[in-house]
Amino acid sequence: MARLKLSFSGIITAVLILVASVSHAKDEEMLALANASGCFICHLVAPVSTDDLPLAPSYQEIAIRYKKDTDVFNRLLDRVMHGTVYQDQAWSGKVGMRFMPPNVNISRDTAAVLVNWILNLDIDPALAKRLLHHDRMLTLSTVSGCTICHRMDPVTELRVVPLAPSFREIAARYENRANSPHKLLDSVENGTQDNQKVWHNVNMQFMPPNVALKKEDATDLVHWILSLDTKGIPTYVEPPAGKQ
């Protein structure tokens, strides 16, 4: 029964990922843009039920509130650009922050695209959460230096030998092994120079320890890598003994 449940949730995940990749490419792009613009420091996509007031209104609440307000676009655009410091508080009593500071790091065009997306928001919050997590992990893997050596997808050019295995190949290789998170966390934190060489089709002999990486970030990265879509990634085949 447990097995059945597991594979069923696997199917649902696969379907969700498929749906995400087909019809939510735009949402994925907008979530990444809002994330890069710092909006999610204060905002959430959907409200969460806690006793504490949120810092700022969720994007879903904003979309609902202004649904029938046809000339709200320019007003909100101005509020996003200049902040709301010297203006009326629109969400008084509902949020913990008195005002939104000016978003000085984005252009008016970017703000316009974001406000338009927020006002027409139509995304399943659970999916938004997953897409956002994916985007955060992409950023984390870049700022943590992983992408100096690792790519997301395997190289397809015949004569190119990559520095390190791609993240999707790692996911495929460790897919059904129970102790994978533990083993990979150890590799990421301590490097692989003391381990038996695992990946023979790459240019570097071993991975150096990622000493500056926080433990929780390393854990998140490993779980994220293991959760990546492995469709179409061939299972790694060990080269015959003595031929490496």
Ligand code: HEC
């Ligand atoms: C430092 C926190 C913070 C950041 C960062 C932030 N906001 Fe806000 N935002 C708020 C708060 C607080 C409010 C509610 C202001 C009020 O009650 O008048 C708000 C309100 C809004 C509103 C609704 C305004 C209204 O009049 O109802 C929009 C739209 C919005 N933010 C979009 C954005 C976008 C887009 C970004 C990123 C570019 C962003 N915010 C970044 C805190 C923030």
Ligand code: HEC
């Ligand atoms: C300097 C290059 C380099 C950097 C930077 C690097 N890696 Fe690696 N990584 C490698 C190489 C090479 C291997 C293959 C080692 C082997 O063959 O045993 C590897 C293997 C791995 C593996 C698989 C380990 C195994 O036991 O099979 C994971 C997971 C991994 N890296 C994650 C990361 C993460 C996460 C980061 C960033 C925090 C990172 N790597 C940074 C070069 C690198």
